[in-house]
Amino acid sequence: MHLAPPSAGALPRLLCSLLLAASAAQHGLAAPAAIDTAHVDAHPQASQLAPGWEHGAFMEIFVRAYQDSNGDGIGDLRGLTARLDYLQALGIKGIWLMPITASSDHDHGYATLDYRRIEPAYGSMADFDALIQAAHARGIGVIIDYVLNHAALQLPLFQQALAGPSAPYRDWFVWQDRTPLDWDIWGHNPWTATPNGAYYGTFGGHMPDFNLRNPATLDYHFSSLRFWLNRGLDGFRLDAVPHLIENGAKEWNDQPESRALTKQVQALVKAYPQRYVVCEATADPVAYGADDVCGSAFAFNFQYAIMDAARGKPEAVKTVAAYFEHAPLSMATMLTNHDLFAGQRPWDQLGGKEARMKLAAASYLLMPGTPFIYYGEEIGQAGRTDLDGDGQIRSPMSWGADGRGFTQGTPFRPIAPNAATHNPEVERKDPHSMLAFYKAMIALRNTRASIAQGDYADEVQGQLMVLRRRLGAEQSLVLINYAEAPAQIALDGLPRDTALPALFPADAAAAHSDATGHASFSVPALSVLVVKADTQP
Incomplete structure (x- = not known):
């Protein structure tokens, strides 16, 4: 096939397309697709929830691992909606969903591809709307993870930015002409070289950081936050907020500008009545939990003290008791979460000793702060310590003895090794079970305002x-x-x-x-x- 040579005006566009395609091919990517970047105005709506709902117990849910509704072995939004009665009976007042937007990682969801589209494996926007409506009908609020700091390498906006200094969306990301060599974050250089400059990614080259000094980038993110709030969402868990803005090779973590931006996001969300924001800020959780930054932040390291107290260590008991003498009462507490650095599941940390697991649970469910239960914790679900990395603590929820409660197909990951003995079907019949204990502790929180x-x-x-x-x-x-x-x-x-x-x-x-x-x-x-x-x- 003979093609006429391109015109002079078309040549730059052709070169840009060829470079973009070459970059995509190099990384095994499909050509970038268009995504919605339009500005979204705020349309605050009255909350459907009772005042103070955010002080109740939350459940952190990995949708992929919670309940499959269509037999493909992957949890989805319809499956989660079908399990809301269980959460309501447990006394849960809020659920935090790990990322549910379209992503490239096909697992945890933190490599975002589209901030305004549901992950296809999880369902549709109609499924999301149905979940919100059903949760609110049961007095349960819904917050979702929002990844402000970075996106997937495959993000269409970033793929366009790869084409060169004058490419669309180039200034939405962080670039240097040459790769800086004096940076080190957790043992790696966060800069990735390309033929057209080096880009910055706190968590690696597969997830480039946004340039959050750029007003256009901020407007896109603020509009995306409003997009979800306008649909009735009750708030957000903000990921990795100490890493939002960097000032140099030694000043890449917890910069004043990151705290100021976090406050801006909190103000945006709180402009909607009775909405809730909680931040992941491992750098200085107490500082980020203050009203003038995020308003609530996960109490990282507190969980280690709780576990040591549950083991009977006297000094840890003192640490647990004294924590809120200096921390805001709005801190978000937990025993563990979806990241292995926060700890194995309580079952594995405490050797399956249920008496000590109950002590750990009471330690944070009855203290100040907003407690976040990691799905399966309430039944004493064990981790898959035979797997690698975070997969150890992200197995499907143990609804029954053989995994059929989660899916009628093949689970995307092996079920917990103690599923036969620790599942809701078994534990509902035992007044001394982990499930019964969690239900009792949560009931105290729900009935005693003190x-x-x-x-x-x-x-x-x-x-x-x-x-x-x-x-x-x-x-x-x-x-x-x-x-x-x-x-x-x-x-x-x-x-x-x-x-x-x-x-x-x-x-x-x-x-x-x-x-x-x-x-x-x-x-x-x-x-x-x-x-x-x-x-x-």
Whole structure:
């Protein structure tokens, strides 16, 4: 076939297309497709949720691993919607969905391809809308992961930017003419060389960073956030916010500009009534949890102290008790999450010892902060420690003994090794199961405002931790004994000459204060006692 030579005006466009195609071929990519970058105005709507919903217990859900509805072995939005009754019965007030937008990684979803389109394996936008409606009908809020810092190498906008310095969207990303050699992030150089310059990627060349100093880039992201909020979404978990903006080879983490930008995003989201924002900020969680930055942030490292306390280490008990003396009460707490650096599943960390797993659960479900339960944690689901990397903690939810509860097909990843004994079907029948314990702890949070939103005072005696949670006239005493022997403690400053009934366990004997407000309590080994100590209004 003979082709006429291109005109002079068409030559630059042809060269750009050839370079773009060559780049795509080099990386095994399809030609870039158009995506929606249009500006989106804010259309705030009244929340469908009860005030204070964000103080309830959340469930972090990896949609791919939660429930398959069509037999392809991959969890999806329709499957999740079908499991909302389970979450409601558990007492969950919010769900955080790991990325559900179109991605290139075909797994975790953090390599975003399109910020305004649902991952095809998860379903459609209609499925998303149905999920929101069904969740709200059950009093459950929905937040999703938003990856502001970086996108997939295959992102169509970045593929166009690869063509050269004058290419469309070039200044939406971070470039240098030559590869800087003096950078080191976690043992690798974050700059990737191309024929037309080097681009920056905090997490590697497969996920280039956005240039978030560019107003056009910010408008795209702010518009994408509004796109979801306008559809009724209840908020976001913001990924990797300390890495949003870099100032040099030694100033790439937690820069003042990153904190300021995080505050901007919080303000955008909070312009919608009763919306919630929580940040991943491993650099300085407490600083990012402050109202003038994100307003809430995951309490990284706190989970390690909780696990050590659950093992009975006295110094860790002190650390757990004192955490909120200096951290905002709005911090997001957890035992683990989808990243292995945060820890194996509690079952594996504590050797399957359910008594200690329950102590760990009570330690954060009854403390200040917003607790985030990692899916399967509530049934004591084990990890797949025979797998590599993060896959160890991202197996399908153990709905039944053989994996059929998750899918009628072949699961995308092997099921948990203890699925036969630790699944909702089995545990619903056992009043002493992990599931029953989580349900009881969450019920306390849902029925006692002092636990969900109250003030906080702590006291430690050996391996016994006492928390006084107060809101107005309501006071709840939380006593957690991490020791293998019973513990006794005398407390002052209680309501005078009154019965102090146990809220948990229900069969525990009531204590009684004397005329001075003094009372003694006995807490069995490896157990939790929650006491009602309300004052007269």
